[in-house]
Amino acid sequence: MNTFDHFNVFGNGIPIKVTASMLERIINMKSNEQKIKVEITPKHIVLWGTTEVKKMMFKKNVPFRITIKPVHVDNRTISFELVEMKPIDRNFINHKIFNRPPFFEFENRMIKMNVNAWNIVRKIPVGTIKSYELVEGALKLKISL
Known part of the structure; x- marks a missing residue:
């Protein structure tokens, strides 16, 4: 049985698996006030938790639930569209959650994930994202050779 491990090579690309827990660690990094959970389904990535708002x-x-989906790939960057945010849709909350350079950038309701910031991808010095797929619990990428 072939599991989609980090460096099994099929076809003409190297598969990489970014799990929900990997995304959680990056998003929660350097943030004491937010504990965010991530769920990856075959259609969307859903993030939920609370974030501190000062007024x-x-x-x-403030509790929130954000749904995003991948829409575009450019070299080693995946752009995600903000599909839905509940209970309130505020850019400052999105910016606070997704402003995690070099991993994530948030601008104009789009989240850009630089996969080259991940150690597992940096070990592959050449190639671009050839394909991606959301599956239960993970985002599967294939880096071209």
């Missing part, structure tokens, strides 16, 4: 002199933990 005037008050702080409040």
Whole structure:
């Protein structure tokens, strides 16, 4: 049985697997006030949790649920479209969650993920993202050779 491990080579590309827990670690990195969970389904990536919002002199933990989906690939960057944000859709919350250089950038309702920032991809010095697929629990990428 062939599992989609990090460096099994099929066809003319190297498959890479980015799991929900890998995304959680990056998004929660350097952030004391937010504990975000990630779920990857065959259609979307869903993030939920709470984030601290400061308004005037008050702080409040605001729950949120964000749904994104991959829409475009350029070299070693995947762009995700913000499909839905509940209960309120505020750019400052999205920016706070997804502003994680060099892994993520947030601009104009698009999230860009630089897969070259991941150690597992940096070990492959050449090639671009040839294909991607959302599956239960992971984002599968194939890096061209």
